[in-house]
Amino acid sequence: MSEKNLTIRDIARLSGVSKSTVSRIISNTGYVKEATREKVENVINELGYTPNVSAKELSLSRSDTIGIFIGDISNQYFQEILRGAESVISDSSFFPFICLAGTEKRQKLYIEELMKRRVAGVIFSSSFIYDEEAISALVNSTKAISVQTDIKGIPNIDIDNYSAAYSIGRLIAGNGHKKIGYIDSYNTIHSLSERLRGFRDALKDSGLNEDSLIYTVTDSNYLAFDAARDLLKDRSITAIQCANDHISSNVYSVINEMGLKIPDDVSLSGFDGLPLNDLIQPKLTSVKQPLYDMGQMAAKKLIELIETGETGKEDLILDYTLIEGQSVLKK
Amino acid sequence: MSEKNLTIRDIARLSGVSKSTVSRIISNTGYVKEATREKVENVINELGYTPNVSAKELSLSRSDTIGIFIGDISNQYFQEILRGAESVISDSSFFPFICLAGTEKRQKLYIEELMKRRVAGVIFSSSFIYDEEAISALVNSTKAISVQTDIKGIPNIDIDNYSAAYSIGRLIAGNGHKKIGYIDSYNTIHSLSERLRGFRDALKDSGLNEDSLIYTVTDSNYLAFDAARDLLKDRSITAIQCANDHISSNVYSVINEMGLKIPDDVSLSGFDGLPLNDLIQPKLTSVKQPLYDMGQMAAKKLIELIETGETGKEDLILDYTLIEGQSVLKK
DNA sequence: TTGTACGCGTTATCAC
DNA sequence: GTGATAACGCGTACAA
Numbered sequence: 001m002s003e004k005n006l007t008i009r010d011i012a013r014l015s016g017v018s019k020s021t022v023s024r025i026i027s028n029t030g031y032v033k034e035a036t037r038e039k040v041e042n043v044i045n046e047l048g049y050t051p052n053v054s055a056k057e058l059s060l061s062r063s064d065t066i067g068i069f070i071g072d073i074s075n076q077y078f079q080e081i082l083r084g085a086e087s088v089i090s091d092s093s094f095f096p097f098i099c100l101a102g103t104e105k106r107q108k109l110y111i112e113e114l115m116k117r118r119v120a121g122v123i124f125s126s127s128f129i130y131d132e133e134a135i136s137a138l139v140n141s142t143k144a145i146s147v148q149t150d151i152k153g154i155p156n157i158d159i160d161n162y163s164a165a166y167s168i169g170r171l172i173a174g175n176g177h178k179k180i181g182y183i184d185s186y187n188t189i190h191s192l193s194e195r196l197r198g199f200r201d202a203l204k205d206s207g208l209n210e211d212s213l214i215y216t217v218t219d220s221n222y223l224a225f226d227a228a229r230d231l232l233k234d235r236s237i238t239a240i241q242c243a244n245d246h247i248s249s250n251v252y253s254v255i256n257e258m259g260l261k262i263p264d265d266v267s268l269s270g271f272d273g274l275p276l277n278d279l280i281q282p283k284l285t286s287v288k289q290p291l292y293d294m295g296q297m298a299a300k301k302l303i304e305l306i307e308t309g310e311t312g313k314e315d316l317i318l319d320y321t322l323i324e325g326q327s328v329l330k331k
Numbered sequence: 332m333s334e335k336n337l338t339i340r341d342i343a344r345l346s347g348v349s350k351s352t353v354s355r356i357i358s359n360t361g362y363v364k365e366a367t368r369e370k371v372e373n374v375i376n377e378l379g380y381t382p383n384v385s386a387k388e389l390s391l392s393r394s395d396t397i398g399i400f401i402g403d404i405s406n407q408y409f410q411e412i413l414r415g416a417e418s419v420i421s422d423s424s425f426f427p428f429i430c431l432a433g434t435e436k437r438q439k440l441y442i443e444e445l446m447k448r449r450v451a452g453v454i455f456s457s458s459f460i461y462d463e464e465a466i467s468a469l470v471n472s473t474k475a476i477s478v479q480t481d482i483k484g485i486p487n488i489d490i491d492n493y494s495a496a497y498s499i500g501r502l503i504a505g506n507g508h509k510k511i512g513y514i515d516s517y518n519t520i521h522s523l524s525e526r527l528r529g530f531r532d533a534l535k536d537s538g539l540n541e542d543s544l545i546y547t548v549t550d551s552n553y554l555a556f557d558a559a560r561d562l563l564k565d566r567s568i569t570a571i572q573c574a575n576d577h578i579s580s581n582v583y584s585v586i587n588e589m590g591l592k593i594p595d596d597v598s599l600s601g602f603d604g605l606p607l608n609d610l611i612q613p614k615l616t617s618v619k620q621p622l623y624d625m626g627q628m629a630a631k632k633l634i635e636l637i638e639t640g641e642t643g644k645e646d647l648i649l650d651y652t653l654i655e656g657q658s659v660l661k662k
Numbered sequence: 663t664t665g666t667a668c669g670c671g672t673t674a675t676c677a678c
Numbered sequence: 679g680t681g682a683t684a685a686c687g688c689g690t691a692c693a694a
Contacts, residue, residue: 005392007687018665023689030690031663048468053447054388055687058670061336063385074410074606083404086431090440098429100417109421116384137379253609275405278584279610338671349681354673362679386671389686 006049015043026051057118066094066302067114071126072102072222075246076274077291081125081147084295092303094120104130111138118142121302124149125295127187145302145312147294148191155301155312157294159320161194162201164287167322168241168269169202171285176331177239177267178208181231183224183251184217184243192243195271199241218247228254232266239267239328245274245286252280263329273323283325290318337380346374357382388449397425397633398445402457403433403553406577407605408622412456412478415626423634425451435461442469449473452633455480456626458518476633476643478625479522486632486643488625490651492525493532495618498653499600500533502616503570507662508598509539512562512571514555514578515548523574526602530572549578559585563597570598570659576605576617583611594660604654614656621649 008026012019017036024030025040043049057063068085070078082098089096097119099110107126111134114122121143129135135151138144144154172180182199185192196215203212214237216227224242228251231237242248248270255262262268262282270277273288297316305312339357343350348371355361356371374380388394399416401409413429420427428450430441438457442465445453452474460466466482469475475485503511513530516523527546534543545568547558555573559582562568573579579601586593593599593613601608604619628647636643 008689009687019688020666020690021664024664027689033663036663050443050446052389052449052687053444054385054394054449055670056689057385058383058389058672058686059688059690061670074414079405079410083431090431090437095444096431098431100414100421100427100429106421112381113384113426115381118383118385249610256612276607276610279580279607281587281612339673340671350672351674351681351683352679355680358673360673364679367679383671386686387673389670389688390672390674392686 006047008049008051011040011043011047011049014047015040063118063120064094065097065117065119066299066306067097067099067110067117067119067122069099069101069110069114069122069124069126071128073100074102075222076276077244077246077272078125080274080291081295081298084292084297085123085125085147085299086295088296088299088303092299094303094306101126107131108134111135114138115141121145121306123147123295123298123302124151124154125298127185127189127192143302143305143311145298145305147298148189150189153313155305156315157298157301157318158191158315159289159294159318161191162198164289164320164322165195165198165271166202168271168285168287169199170206171322171324172239172241172267172269172328173203173206173208175239175267175328177328179212179214179234179237179239181214181216181234181237181240182243183227183231183240183247184215185247186218186220186222195243222246224248224250225254229258232258232260237266238331239269242268242270245270245272245277245284248284248286249274249276249280252284262327267328269328273321280327282327284323285325285328286323288321288323290320294318337378339380339382342371342374342378342380345378346371392449394449394451395425396428396448396450397630397637398428398430398441398448398450398453400430400432400441400445400453400455400457402459404431405433406553407607408575408577408603409456411605411622412626412629415623415628416454416456416478416630417626419627419630419634423630425634425637432457438462439465442466445469446472452476452637454478454626454629454633455482455485456629458516458520458523474633474636474642476629476636478629479520481520484644487646488629488632488649489522489646490620490625490649492522493529495620495651495653496526496529496602497533499572499602499616499618500530501537502653502655503572503598503600503659504534504537504539506570506598506659508570508659510543510545510565510568510570512545512547512565512568513574514558514562514571514582515546515574516578517549517551517553526574553577555579555581556585560589563589563591568597569662570600573599573601576601576603576608576615579615579617580605580607580611583615593658598659600659604652611658613658615654616656616659617654619652619654621651625649 101107107130124146147157218224224247269285271287277284432438432441438461455477478488549555555578600616602618
């Protein structure tokens with residue numbers, strides 16, 4: 001059975017060698033005679049010795065931990081990015097340290113902890129940054145990268161939000177809708193304003209005037225129930241575009257609750273292409289972002305930055321896919 | 332700007348005191364003159380000094396980290412438990428270390444890491460344990476608790492699965508269904524076998540014979556598509572009960588895909604009461620488990636164990652709620 | 663190929 | 679109140 005608090009010294013003593021030899025065997029570095037290695041490894045296995053990470057990190061003045069800073073874990077959007085990033089990191093020589101930074105208090109806590117742990121790098125994915133100063137201090141003390149998140153001075157992984165939103169706007173207008181509700185997110189990040197800009201331009205280029213877009217936003221809880229109910233009161237609105245699929249799934253619930261039919265009574269479309277869209281009937285028109293890939297890409301790029309020692313400034317833009325479902329009526 | 336590798340010694344030197352004094356101030360322990368404290372704190376803030384966790388842990392021979400060992404993060408079931416556990420831990424003096432242990436490789440990696448980090452405790456929530464020996468070693472080296480998970484020798488948080496499944500079985504049979512498909516999970520944990528047992532007994536007590544339950548299981552990917560298609564070929568089956576809502580949501584997709592109507596063509600019911608059920612039309616009949624609470628309870632109980640030094644053996648059973656939606660036809 | 667000695671940054675135990 | 683000093687467990691020159 002594994003006893004507690006075994007140290008490298010115990011192993012050394014019990015196998016009749018010095019600490020350094022044990023260290024060499026554990027970290028698999030330097031020359032060690034095969035016979036010695038076997039002897040020591042036997043002792044290690046028998047006693048169930050496990051090296052102490054804190055001591056190792058302290059000794060090396062370095063940690064191989066990478067922080068993954070996630071905004072809201074109950075949102076599938078962030079889950080996908082997290083899964084992608086984690087998969088790459090847990091498959092590397094680094095170690096993922098997941099931070100569920102969904103509230104102001106948690107952001108503070110986790111940022112502090114990441115600093116205290118001297119992490120090798122951080123991946124940010126959050127639609128809101130509460131304390132820019134703290135983030136800035138963290139970013140300055142380590143390597144960092146973001147996924148669709150606004151943080152100054154670090155590379156960002158994203159898609160071309162303007163162009164994606166433009167496409168879906170053209171699609172909806174092209175289907176003959178003339179009065180279109182738009183439910184934006186309460187959060188104010190660049191990718192969201194780009195989507196709105198792209199959507200607006202699409203309507204304009206389709207010959208619709210400015211009044212054709214009825215703009216609303218979700219409340220601070222990041223839900224969309226009230227916004228949706230407001231829009232649905234105006235029966236001249238024939239289509240609703242949501243800034244992301246977290247919102248569109250909530251709007252879907254409201255529409256069902258009110259006994260309305262999609263797309264006959266109202267058209268619905270979103271942005272993200274989350275897995276939960278599979279539960280929506282009829283199939284939702286949306287823009288699919290490669291979220292898992294974006295997470296993976298962020299992790300790969302970050303590891304590269306750590307290993308090369310470079311800082312990296314250039315953003316990476318990945319491809320999106322327009323998904324045409326049956327949720328937007330052709331008039 | 333925060334410079335790297337500042338130590339307690341630098342702060343001491345620059346504020347004209349000794350390391351010990353700085354340490355006292357940081358850890359807020361022992362007597363320090365107010366004037367000294369202010370002086371030192373100013374230096375700390377100006378330089379942006381952050382204490383080094385590894386050194387602290389090493390010095391104390393103790394870590395205040397609690398591991399949260401989660402089976403499958405893309406399953407909302409685990410998300411709820413994770414969120415509950417994290418909320419309690421991040422609000423305590425301990426720190427959450429989240430392990431996405433969904434694959435055999437990852438379980439090995441994370442268990443090893445938890446041991447290396449000398450964590451204060453671990454919360455297990457996973458429907459599969461790949462290496463019982465490794466888990467056992469970890470459990471023996473620290474405090475541990477589980478949520479609806481089979482690990483020997485530690486307390487488990489659960490509901491009365493037998494009774495819950497019995498209730499839903501009586502409900503379905505009471506609605507006149509005589510041939511009922513049951514889709515079990517591929518995973519083999521105690522709570523699942525209890526559900527099956529309870530459901531079986533309910534049908535028996537409703538006067539149905541053994542042949543009335545058509546048993547199938549999901550495949551190793553934990554999906555349910557094939558199992559559902561198989562069941563749906565037999566048009567004499569009028570209702571399908573799923574062992575959990577991860578399965579029922581997949582079955583819902585299959586039913587829609589095949590153009591069948593719930594509950595007219597087939598009834599569907601599940602187990603868990605996940606948030607994503609809100610997207611299912613009509614409202615799904617299911618058993619709601621207090622998953623978030625179970626996570627919270629696990630964390631609270633674990634912290635208690637850590638602080639009292641006790642091991643704890645007694646399981647905790649929480650209440651469930653039978654949710655009667657419109658997805659089971661009354662015949 | 664192996665052993666010795668020092669340092670990593672912090673806390674705790676003593677003295678003062 | 680405050681300051682030396684010895685741990686904590688490990689890696690790594692430098693010797694041997």
